[in-house]
Amino acid sequence: MPQVSMTVNGKAASGEIEGRTLLVDFLRDNLGLTGTHVGCDTSQCGACVVHVNGKDVKACSVFAAECEGAEVVTIEGMAGPDGSLNAVQQAFQDHHGLQCGFCTPGMVMTAAALLQKNPKPSESEIRDYLEGNICRCTGYHNIVKAIMAASGQDAGQVAAE
């Protein structure tokens, strides 16, 4: 079987894969990084979003073999080494930006990607950027508030309740 090597959350990672092995399966099954979730497996829901070379992508729709040599960051790479939450994660906790929590890893990774490009997004820019992330508890208002707060803006600006 072919070998793939990449950097995941700052550490070298490699393993034997099949051509058809998806990145999300490599992360979960080979590396045991089960924080990246598989929701729909059809690139609709965004629960599997990770960063590959700094870009947010759906790990269910990328082959592991395509990521040879890539820098991959998953939800496990967001907190500090001591377990302290980063700003986006902390804001999700503070604003209860989740209900069941299944979509949360993808929401946090997508939000982090947005804030890297656009440090002070408006409410509509946040909602637009979350187009590919589906929360079936439909708790979007608190997710949007959390992202407003994580970007240092007033979460109270999010009017809808």
Place this chain on the structure above:
Amino acid sequence: MYAFDFERPSTIADAVKALGQDDAQALAGGQTLIPSLKQRLAMPSKLVSLAGIDEMRGICVDDGGRVCIGGATIHADVAAQEHYPALAALAGNIGDPAVRNRGTIGGSLANNDPSACYPSAALASNATIVTNTREIAADDFFTGLFETALEDGEIITEVKLPVPEKAAYMKFEQPASRFALVGVFVAKHSDGVRVAVTGASNGGVFRWTEAEEALSSNFSADALEGMSADASNMISDVHGSGAYRAHLTGVMARRAVTAAG
């Protein structure tokens, strides 16, 4: 998915060689192909990834003022370029941000999904599709539903798009898939107007010649008042009847003309 071998060449020449084998299939961004493979709609013996080919990525402007986009350039990069604003707007509204970070212009054109956005831009812009062997005019490239003039193993290496004097794309989005229920790209060139429609026809993307004639003499939404496309070959499905799509074609064309200014 059925099992397949995987190759990741770093030059066009090596990719063409790898695609020369039976049942080998090119993999661009994979945002259509990977879901199709999961549904076992395709059974390639080998996937040849085009993502590692540096010479197929990037955007520049040639001596003739055409925007030249490498075939493996992702939607997000097309959305970020400033040479052709109407094309940037179209690319920035495909799928969602994560899809735009993988999907490519060459992959979209080669697939020629009847509801994809890019084919309308290529056709309305009078683009030239460059492959590893030849140049194909957009008018000759799109030959039907998921059908193009590409031969087996032929790769889109670049797309050259003349920048119109005025242009805009308006998409009536199918909200679940984010594909176009109907999308209309209007482009006013120095030698006439081209109007391309996606999402609507059983034959895939097409030029709406009646609208082109009306707009070439009077480039305003009023020139299209009361016009709608021929409904006889329109897609009819759970999302909308053929008559509805024909009506939407007129509506979206008027909106596009207004947006183009």
